[in-house]
Amino acid sequence: MTTVRIPAGWPATEEEARAVQDELRARVVLDEPGPPPGTGHVTGVDVAYDDERDVVAAAAVVLDAATLDVVAEATAVGRVSFPYVPGLLAFREIPTVLAALDALPCRPGLVVCDGYGLAHPRRFGLASHLGVLTGLPTIGVAKNPFTFTYDEPGTPRGASAPLRAGDEEVGRALRTRENVKPVFVSLGHRVSLDNACAHTLALARDYRLPETTRRADALCRRALREATA
DNA sequence: GCGACAG
DNA sequence: ATCTTGTCGC
Numbered sequence A: 001m002t003t004v005r006i007p008a009g010w011p012a013t014e015e016e017a018r019a020v021q022d023e024l025r026a027r028v029v030l031d032e033p034g035p036p037p038g039t040g041h042v043t044g045v046d047v048a049y050d051d052e053r054d055v056v057a058a059a060a061v062v063l064d065a066a067t068l069d070v071v072a073e074a075t076a077v078g079r080v081s082f083p084y085v086p087g088l089l090a091f092r093e094i095p096t097v098l099a100a101l102d103a104l105p106c107r108p109g110l111v112v113c114d115g116y117g118l119a120h121p122r123r124f125g126l127a128s129h130l131g132v133l134t135g136l137p138t139i140g141v142a143k144n145p146f147t148f149t150y151d152e153p154g155t156p157r158g159a160s161a162p163l164r165a166g167d168e169e170v171g172r173a174l175r176t177r178e179n180v181k182p183v184f185v186s187l188g189h190r191v192s193l194d195n196a197c198a199h200t201l202a203l204a205r206d207y208r209l210p211e212t213t214r215r216a217d218a219l220c221r222r223a224l225r226e227a228t229a
Numbered sequence B: 001g002c003g004a005c006a007g
Numbered sequence C: 001a002t003c004t005t006g007t008c009g010c
Helices: A014-027 A090-102 A126-134 A193-203 A211-228
Strands: A002-004 A041-050 A055-064 A070-079 A110-114 A138-142 A160-165 A168-174 A183-189
Touching (some): A041 A090, A055 A090, A090 A126, A110 A126, A110 A193, A126 A138, A126 A183, A183 A193
Parallel strands (some): A002 A070, A041 A110, A110 A138
Antiparallel strands (some): A055 A070, A138 A183
C-alpha cells in the first residue's frame, strides 16, 4: 500500500477542473483498436471513500484476460482531492488511482474504469482522463446511464444498443447477463468501441459487472477499512 | 431558474 | 459513493 499526496496544481475549483478537461481532451486517441480481447493483462481500478475522515483508497487488480485469474494487485490511500461533482468525477479519483497503478509489479495492459470515458458532458470522463495521463488503453464501464439515453437492448447476453447524448452516439448499453440490466460501455483511450464491448463481455463471464471492477471494488473497500481502522 | 446527474 | 439485515430465488 502506498500513500498519496494531492498533486501540486491540482484544480481547486470546478471552473479550473473543467478547463483542464477542455485542455486534455485533444490528446485522447480514439482510432486505435486496442489489445485483442482474451489475451494479455486487463486491470480493474476502483476507489472507495470515507468523506468523514477525508480518506480515499484506490485499488488496481491485474487479471489474466484469458482465465480471469488475479495476476497482481496494489492499493494506495490518500486525502480526498475533490468533492463529488457530476462530470468531474476524475478529479476525485485519479491521484490515488495513479498511485495504485504505479505500485503494480507488472504492466497493466487494458485498464477498465468504473465510470465513463467519452460518455461525458465534455466527452472527457474518468476513462479518457486516466488514458491520457498514463498513455494506457482504457475503457469505461458504468452501472448507470448517467444523463444519457438508450433503447433497451435485446434480452440475450451480448445484446447492445447505442448510448446517446441527443443525436450523438457516446457508447453502448451492453447486456452482460440475460434479462438483467445492461452495463454502459464507453470509449476511453486507444481502444475501439467494438473491442471495448468484447472485453467487457469477456470480463463479465460470471456476473453482470466485469470481474475487473468487482475485484477492484472489493480490494479498495478492504484497503479503506484497514486505512481507517 | 430548477432539477437531474458516473462514483 | 455511503447508510444497512434478512431474505427470496437459482
